[in-house]
Amino acid sequence: MTLVAGRDCGDCTVCCTVMTINKPEIQKESGVTCRHCKATGCAIYDSRPPVCRSWYCAWRTVEIFDADWRPDKTGVMPYVETEGVSEDFDLSTGIGLMLVGNPLKTVRQKWLQDFVETGVMNSVPLFLSLPGPIGHQAVTTSLNTEEMLEFIRRGLIKDGLEAAVKVLRGCDHEPAVITHTGNDVGIP
Ligand code: SF4
Ligand code: SF4
Numbered sequence: 001m002t003l004v005a006g007r008d009c010g011d012c013t014v015c016c017t018v019m020t021i022n023k024p025e026i027q028k029e030s031g032v033t034c035r036h037c038k039a040t041g042c043a044i045y046d047s048r049p050p051v052c053r054s055w056y057c058a059w060r061t062v063e064i065f066d067a068d069w070r071p072d073k074t075g076v077m078p079y080v081e082t083e084g085v086s087e088d089f090d091l092s093t094g095i096g097l098m099l100v101g102n103p104l105k106t107v108r109q110k111w112l113q114d115f116v117e118t119g120v121m122n123s124v125p126l127f128l129s130l131p132g133p134i135g136h137q138a139v140t141t142s143l144n145t146e147e148m149l150e151f152i153r154r155g156l157i158k159d160g161l162e163a164a165v166k167v168l169r170g171c172d173h174e175p176a177v178i179t180h181t182g183n184d185v186g187i188p
Contacts, residue, residue, distance in 0.1 A: 003060050012072040013037050014100055015057055018131045018138075020176040025049040027178050031134035058095060066111075075101020076112065084142070085125045094125025098138060099165070103130060107161035117157050120148055128164045132173035139171035 016037045020030040026049045028034050036044045042052070058078035059065045071077040081096040097116075099106050106112060107128075119126045126143040141164055151160030 001054065001056065001061060003056065004063055004065075007060050007067065007070075009041065009060070010070070011041070012070050013041060014071040014077050015055065016042065016052075018077065018098065018100055019055075020135075020137065020178065021051060022176070022178045023049060023051045024179075024181045024183055026051065026184055027180055029135040029178065030132055030137070030176055062095070071100060074109075074112075075099060075106040081125065081127050081140075084127070084140070086144075089123060089125050089144075091123075091125055094127060095119065096127040096129050096140060098129040098131060100131060103165045103168075104162060107165055108158055113157045113161065116143055116148075116161065117152050120144055120152060128161070128168065130165070130168040130171075132176070135176055135178075136173035137176050139168050139173055141167050141171075 013033070017033040018030060019028075021028045021034070026034075034042075036042055036048070042048055057071055058080050059069050059071060061080065062078070065078060068074070069076070069078065077098040077100050079096045079098060081094040082092075085092060085094045097112075116126060118124075120143055123144070127140045128143055129138045129140040131138045143164060148157075148160045148164070151157055151163070
């Protein structure tokens with residue numbers, strides 16, 4: 001995997017909290033900060049498990065995001081979405097925007113609205129996502145809809161994004177299945 005030069009996770013540990021991790025060597029529920037996560041970052045960084053070595057948010061891997069899009073600062077964790085991308089798109093992968101801060105406050109930001117508008121108008125598969133409560137999966141909705149296009153045409157993208165947040169808030173979060181192996185790297 002190629003990382004964008006000059007970007008560093010720094011103090012950000014968003015993915016160490018919002019993600020469900022269900023691997024033989026480490027398990028944790030979504031919404032719970034990994035017990036290896038300390039104020040200065042991962043306490044087992046040099047020996048962190050493979051899943052943590054191979055996963056990065058899209059801010060670390062995709063050039064299109066500005067340098068100041070770091071998830072802990074923006075409240076948005078972008079990720080590469082490989083599922084649910086319609087064959088109608090030229091691209092086989094899309095971008096998910098997981099709202100990890102205050103969802104409505106975040107979608108009212110112009111920089112996010114501009115990003116979504118540009119992506120939708122250029123047929124980039126975009127998804128909006130809300131993390132689930134502890135132990136549950138995130139919910140996701142496509143932003144490439146006729147309704148969103150109409151909001152954009154009328155100059156009402158903020159309303160379109162607020163409507164998408166409302167849809168997500170009405171979704172049921174499925175429980176995330178975790179297989180506790182007793183082989184967790186965190187167990188002394
Ligand atoms: S969310 Fe992105 S920037 Fe933050 S710790 Fe994870 S990979 Fe690094
Ligand atoms: S082991 Fe380290 S990198 Fe992996 S989730 Fe925990 S704190 Fe994050």
